[in-house]
Every structure is written in C-alpha cells, then in structure tokens.
Amino acid sequence: MSPGPKSLAAIARRTKDGIGNTRTRAHHITHHTRDTFSPVFTLGRGLNRQFAWTRNWWKSASADKRKAGAAGAAAVLLALYFLPYAPMIALLLVLAGAAWLGHAEKQPAAEPDRTDVKLQAVYNGLVPHFADDHDPARLFHPGGPYQNAFRHWELDGDRIVRLELTYSPYFTDDDPTARARIERVLQAKIGRGREYLYEWDTENNHLTLAALPPLPTAVPAQQFVTAPREILLGITDAGSTNRRIPVHVEDTIRQLPPVIWRTGNRSTDPHLLAVAAPGAGKSNLLRTIALQAARDGDIVVIDGSGSGDYACLAGRHSILQIETGYHGALETLTWLRHETERRIAAVTYAKQHGTPVPDNARRPLWVILDEITELSDLAAGQGTTDPQELLDLPLRLGRAAHIGVITSARPTHLGRLRPALIADTHTRVVLGPLDPETTLTVLGTGTGISGGEDMPPGRGYIRIGNGPVVRIQIPHTPDPLEEDTPEADRRRLLALLPRHTDALPVDVPSISLAKAPEREPEPTG
Incomplete structure (x- = not known):
C-alpha cells in the first residue's frame, strides 16, 4: 500500500497529473472512435450530399421537370420491384455513390470580396x-x-x-x-x-x-492675373470656384482655380484675420498679400513679434512704414486712426458738394498687423492703451475710407483678440492642422473636411464672408533675406518687390521713416 501524500503541494501535483492523464486518454478515445467509425461518417456525409443535391434540384426545377422526374422515379421503383436482385444492386449503387461523395474533398470556401x-x-x-x-x-x-x-x-x-x-x-x-x-x-x-x-x-x-485630390504645393509667388483691388490668396479645389487663372508651376503654365479676395468700397469683407501656428505659412500669406497690394496701394506693416520677416519690404515704393517696436506701433496706429478720420471727412465733403473724391483719400491703404496680441500683452504690462482699441475706427469705417486691415494671431492667443476685431474681420483664414474647436471659432462653422493631419506649410481653410469654407494652398513666398532661401527663389522674389525709393510722393500721406533721435527703451515684458 503506497503512502499518502505528504503535503498539499503533493496533492495538487497529483491532481494536476490526473487531470492531464484524463485529457490525454479522452483525446486517444476520440481519435480511435473517429478512425473506427470513419466508413460510417463517410457514408453519412455522402448520403447527406445526395439528399441536398436532390432537394436543391427539386426546388429549382420547373413544374414540368418535377412531373418528369417523379414519373422517372416511379418507373425505376417499379422496375426494381420486378427485376431479381435489383433492390440490392440499387442499394449498393447508392452506397457506392455516397462513399464517393463522402470521400470527395470539400471545396474550399471562396475568399470574400x-x-x-x-x-x-x-x-x-x-x-x-x-x-x-x-x-x-x-x-x-x-x-x-x-x-x-x-x-x-x-x-x-x-x-x-x-x-x-x-x-x-x-x-x-x-x-x-x-x-x-x-x-x-x-x-x-x-x-x-x-x-x-x-x-x-x-x-x-x-x-x-x-x-479630395491633393492641392499643388509648388506654387511660387509671381505676378498673378487679377483685376484691380483683387488679391489672390491661394489655390483651391476645382469644384470650389468656376474661375481659372494661368499659374507658373514647375516650368509649366497650368490653369488653376484661385481663391480671390475682392476688396474696395464695394466689398463687404475688406478686413482679414489669419490664425496659424508657427511654421504653418502665416508669414508667407502676409508677404503674398503685401506683394499684390503694393501694386495699386500703400502699405503699413506692424510686426508685433519683432521677427523681421518683412524687412525685405523696407525702403520700397508704396511701403509707408515697417514698425517692429511697441512705441512705434502705438504711434502708427494712432496715425491710422487720424488718417481714417481724414479720409472719411474728405469722402463726405466730396459727396455733399458733388466733387470727385481726392486721390489721397481713395488710394487703397493696407495695414498688416502680425501678432498684434504680442503688443497687447506689452500694453497690459505697461498699463498703456491696448493697440487693439486703436483699430476700432479703421475696422468700422475702413470700407468707406479705402483702408484694409490684415491681422494675424496664433491659435493659443485667439482668446486675447478683442470681440470687435473678430467681428469686423469677415475674411478668415486658418493654416495648419488646428483642432476642430479652434477652426469652428475662427471660421464660424465647421469645415466639412477631415483628415490631412500632415498638412504641408501653407495649407489650410478659408471663408470669405458668409460663403462656404474651402481649402487653400498659400503660394510659396519665402523671405528673400533669409540665408536658407534658395537662390532661384531669392531672385524671383526680389524681382517681384516694389522698386526702391528714397522719397515718397508728396501727395501720398506718409509716416516718417526716420527713427526719433530719443525714445524710451522698449519694454521687455
């Protein structure tokens, strides 16, 4: 008599071994039973397939074929009854057919579409x-x-x-x-x-x-074919506009669908707001606008971030001022407010007396404010006037005064923009893969487009007024003064810039380009 288990571990080990042996024996029994009754399984599978074939034929056959089949079956049964050994022969034939069908390999299931x-x-x-x-x-x-x-x-x-x-x-x-x-x-x-x-x-x-098919990304800055007071902002999908313009792309001329921003006193959307993260193409957009606006108007640039991205415009014809400092920006915006009042007064006087509006009151004036929220932060730190407050009058009366305001901000600074500025900029541009909430806030509606997480620089969406949201690809307009700008792009952009000038025309209102000899140091925070 064998001794009992010494511990619980031994009991568990014996139990585990017993369960394993039981599973092995059950597997052997199942395998042996399958081999023993294999002929029965084969005959059963064959008979089942014979019955299934007969049933399918009966269901799919017409009434005439069913009658003929029933008559034939009755004749065969009658012959089997009278012929000797016929029932046994018929049974053997049926079993042989069942054995053959049972041994036939099952057709592999067709791969799903x-x-x-x-x-x-x-x-x-x-x-x-x-x-x-x-x-x-x-x-x-x-x-x-x-x-x-x-x-x-x-x-x-x-x-x-x-x-x-x-x-x-x-x-x-x-x-x-x-x-x-x-x-x-x-x-x-x-x-x-x-x-x-x-x-x-x-x-x-x-x-x-x-x-959506991909938009062309290799559209360089060039002289676009547009009417006066029209600015091409970028290229869009063929279904978004019926207009086509010739565009030089990779040494060929293609007819591409443009995004045209119509300005002037008849435009209901004279101001623009661009929201883009760093590297998304915001500076490209503003330089593209400046190159086209300088053809028939004057430009004032306020670089709130002080990055110097617009230094290539300095000393050029139609460029009244490029300001990168806080105090200079306040002076420029104060001048802009007075210039708006002067222009409105001149337009009102001309209409009341039936005389033409003076040229210096109807010549387009463009104000480009890049990263204006940076200036607002400096104003809050110094306790001075917020530069955005000085934009109230130009935004409200800019259409009648032939003044267009173009401003930009980062998505993280969107909450620092004043409601008046957002409400009066009816042309909205978002660049880069922004979250849906930011896009909805800027454009006022969803884009109806998803995907494109890896957007190239200059890719985004635009909505002009209450129109639909469309895709846009900004032309490639790099800074020609940057060291990493290819030489071919540098030469092309320098050729597009307005000519150099030492003095501005007398009849055009201007801001002194000379720095004041004494000025308080710029705030650092």
Missing part, C-alpha cells in the same frame, strides 16, 4: 452611432448588411474614394458634435492620410463622403 469586407467594416463602425431603436427601417443595426444604408460607393484600388449613405431620420444631424463624431469614425475606417469632404443633406438624411 475585399470590397464587401471593407464596406461592411465601415458599416459596423457606424452602427453604434447611427443605430436607433425607434427607426422602423433599421438602416443601421448590429449584424445588418451594409447594403441597407449604403447607396453608392467608388474605390481606387482598396481605398474608398466616394461613399453615399442614408441614415435614420432620428439622428441629430443638426448637432455639430454628433456630425463630427460620424466624420471621425468614417476617417478612421476608410483610411487616414487623405482629406475627405462631407456633404450633409439634412433634408433627405443623406451623407456623401468624397476623397
């Missing part, structure tokens, strides 16, 4: 967001086929480039948050790395998704 797999995955991802128990049509429900909701789709290889779907009328498609959630799901399921346009037809509960 990759398109069906892709579309079904998109459908399954939308089910938690579109499913509604109150919807009698049950367009989206767990386990449902994608054909219930998807009406049309187009693929480029294995990538979906267009998808049209219908959703439940109970879905809150007027909620921007709910719509953004659907757009994020579609972007994640269809594929990242591309930009997608979403067209919500809320009246018919229809959503169309389309992959």
Whole structure:
C-alpha cells in the first residue's frame, strides 16, 4: 500500500497529473472512435450530399421537370420491384455513390470580396452611432448588411474614394458634435492620410463622403492675373470656384482655380484675420498679400513679434512704414486712426458738394498687423492703451475710407483678440492642422473636411464672408533675406518687390521713416 501524500503541494501535483492523464486518454478515445467509425461518417456525409443535391434540384426545377422526374422515379421503383436482385444492386449503387461523395474533398470556401469586407467594416463602425431603436427601417443595426444604408460607393484600388449613405431620420444631424463624431469614425475606417469632404443633406438624411485630390504645393509667388483691388490668396479645389487663372508651376503654365479676395468700397469683407501656428505659412500669406497690394496701394506693416520677416519690404515704393517696436506701433496706429478720420471727412465733403473724391483719400491703404496680441500683452504690462482699441475706427469705417486691415494671431492667443476685431474681420483664414474647436471659432462653422493631419506649410481653410469654407494652398513666398532661401527663389522674389525709393510722393500721406533721435527703451515684458 503506497503512502499518502505528504503535503498539499503533493496533492495538487497529483491532481494536476490526473487531470492531464484524463485529457490525454479522452483525446486517444476520440481519435480511435473517429478512425473506427470513419466508413460510417463517410457514408453519412455522402448520403447527406445526395439528399441536398436532390432537394436543391427539386426546388429549382420547373413544374414540368418535377412531373418528369417523379414519373422517372416511379418507373425505376417499379422496375426494381420486378427485376431479381435489383433492390440490392440499387442499394449498393447508392452506397457506392455516397462513399464517393463522402470521400470527395470539400471545396474550399471562396475568399470574400475585399470590397464587401471593407464596406461592411465601415458599416459596423457606424452602427453604434447611427443605430436607433425607434427607426422602423433599421438602416443601421448590429449584424445588418451594409447594403441597407449604403447607396453608392467608388474605390481606387482598396481605398474608398466616394461613399453615399442614408441614415435614420432620428439622428441629430443638426448637432455639430454628433456630425463630427460620424466624420471621425468614417476617417478612421476608410483610411487616414487623405482629406475627405462631407456633404450633409439634412433634408433627405443623406451623407456623401468624397476623397479630395491633393492641392499643388509648388506654387511660387509671381505676378498673378487679377483685376484691380483683387488679391489672390491661394489655390483651391476645382469644384470650389468656376474661375481659372494661368499659374507658373514647375516650368509649366497650368490653369488653376484661385481663391480671390475682392476688396474696395464695394466689398463687404475688406478686413482679414489669419490664425496659424508657427511654421504653418502665416508669414508667407502676409508677404503674398503685401506683394499684390503694393501694386495699386500703400502699405503699413506692424510686426508685433519683432521677427523681421518683412524687412525685405523696407525702403520700397508704396511701403509707408515697417514698425517692429511697441512705441512705434502705438504711434502708427494712432496715425491710422487720424488718417481714417481724414479720409472719411474728405469722402463726405466730396459727396455733399458733388466733387470727385481726392486721390489721397481713395488710394487703397493696407495695414498688416502680425501678432498684434504680442503688443497687447506689452500694453497690459505697461498699463498703456491696448493697440487693439486703436483699430476700432479703421475696422468700422475702413470700407468707406479705402483702408484694409490684415491681422494675424496664433491659435493659443485667439482668446486675447478683442470681440470687435473678430467681428469686423469677415475674411478668415486658418493654416495648419488646428483642432476642430479652434477652426469652428475662427471660421464660424465647421469645415466639412477631415483628415490631412500632415498638412504641408501653407495649407489650410478659408471663408470669405458668409460663403462656404474651402481649402487653400498659400503660394510659396519665402523671405528673400533669409540665408536658407534658395537662390532661384531669392531672385524671383526680389524681382517681384516694389522698386526702391528714397522719397515718397508728396501727395501720398506718409509716416516718417526716420527713427526719433530719443525714445524710451522698449519694454521687455
């Protein structure tokens, strides 16, 4: 008699060994049983396939074929009854056929269509967001086929480039948050790395998704073909505008769709606000505007960050002032306020007396303020007037006074802009991959476009007035004074700059370009 276990560990080890031996014996029994009854399994599988073939034939056959088949079967049974050994021979034939069919390898299942797999995955991802128990049509429900909701789709290889779907009328498609959630799901399921346009037809509960082609990124600054008081801000999609202009791109001339900003006293959107993170192309945009505005107007530049990105404009014709200091910026904005009053008075007098408006009151004047929030921070630290307060009059009366204000800010400084400045700048530009909340705040509406996390410099969105939001690619306008600017770009930009001048025309109001001999030191914080 063997001794009992000495400890609980030994009991556990014996129990584990016993369970393992039991599983091994069960596996052997199962394998032996399968081998022993293999002929029975083969005959059963063959008979099942014979019965399935007969049933399918009967279901798919017409009435005449069924009658003929029934008559033939009756004749065979009658012959089997009268012929000797016929029932045994028939049984052997049936078993032989069953054995042959049972031994035949099962045809491998056909691989599912990759398109069906892709579309079904998109459908399954939308089910938690579109499913509604109150919807009698049950367009989206767990386990449902994608054909219930998807009406049309187009693929480029294995990538979906267009998808049209219908959703439940109970879905809150007027909620921007709910719509953004659907757009994020579609972007994640269809594929990242591309930009997608979403067209919500809320009246018919229809959503169309389309992959947007990439915009050209190698558009250099040049003399664009535009009318007076028109400024080309960039290039957009072909479907966003009917206009085309010739553009030099990589030694060829292409007809590209432009984003045109129309200014002047008939424009309802004479001021512009650009919001962009560092490196997103904000300076390129402002230099692009300055090069075109200098053709028929005067320009005042206030560089709030003091980066010197606009030093290439210094000493050029039509450039009245380039200011990088805090006190100089206040003096320039104070002059701008008085200049606005002077121009309005001249326009009013001319209208009252039926005389032409003087040239020095109708010549366009552009004020470019880069990073004005930096100056506001310095003003708060010094306890002086906020420069944004001095913009109130030019923003309100700039259209009648032929004055355009172009300002920029970083996304993190957006909350420091005064409401009046935001309300009066009806042309809005956002550059770079900003978060949806910032884009909604700047543009006043969602872009309807998702994707494009890796935007190249100068890529963004623009909305002019109450128009739609469109994509934009800013022309490449680097600083010609930067050391890393290629020589070809440097020469091209220097040729586009206004000519050098030593003195401004007498009839054009100007600001002295000379620094005051004595000035208080600039605040440092």
